[in-house]
Amino acid sequence: MRKSAVLAVTPKQKTGNSDRFPLLSQQNIYPYTDLLLHDMGAGLDDSVKEKNAESFEWRTPPLWGIGIVARDPEARFLHDGRASSLTEAILWHGGEAESTKTRFTQLSATQKQTLMTFLKGI
Numbered sequence: 001m002r003k004s005a006v007l008a009v010t011p012k013q014k015t016g017n018s019d020r021f022p023l024l025s026q027q028n029i030y031p032y033t034d035l036l037l038h039d040m041g042a043g044l045d046d047s048v049k050e051k052n053a054e055s056f057e058w059r060t061p062p063l064w065g066i067g068i069v070a071r072d073p074e075a076r077f078l079h080d081g082r083a084s085s086l087t088e089a090i091l092w093h094g095g096e097a098e099s100t101k102t103r104f105t106q107l108s109a110t111q112k113q114t115l116m117t118f119l120k121g122i
């Protein structure tokens with residue numbers, strides 16, 4: 001199922017029911033993802049269709065903890081590790097996320113810094 005771009009970075013999700021781990025059932029978590037596939041445009045198209053995913057479709061990864069990952073100077077982002085920073089990862093967004101990427105490029109340096117501080121804190 002494809003959903004609108006606005007939902008991709010959905011902060012909150014609720015876990016389902018688990019007979020095996022009842023303590024993990026119906027818990028509010030904050031993974032910052034809608035867990036859905038999105039058309040990310042030609043730039044991220046790897047020409048490989050997998051099961052229900054077209055070659056240009058990728059699942060929004062959970063952004064929680066990404067600040068910890070980003071502390072490593074050798075950290076890589078996106079499905080094939082092509083991005084060496086959070087900013088670079090955002091600039092590869094296309095397709096359904098094209099307008100989000102464009103809005104990002106229009107932010108002031110201070111606004112971009114605020115976004116980075118936020119991302120590194122979730």
Ligand code: HEM
Pocket residue numbers: 004005006008009037038040044058059060061066076077078079080086089090093096097100119
């Ligand atoms: C302010 C808004 C957004 C921010 C800050 C953001 C940030 C990021 C970052 C940092 C990554 C890399 C994650 C990693 O490699 O672990 C990522 C990947 C991704 N984002 Fe976003 N994103 C935003 C909006 C969106 C929107 C609107 C969509 C979809 C419509 C989207 C879909 C995805 C997908 C599918 C990936 C994985 C792409 C791949 O692995 O090639 N994002 N995003």
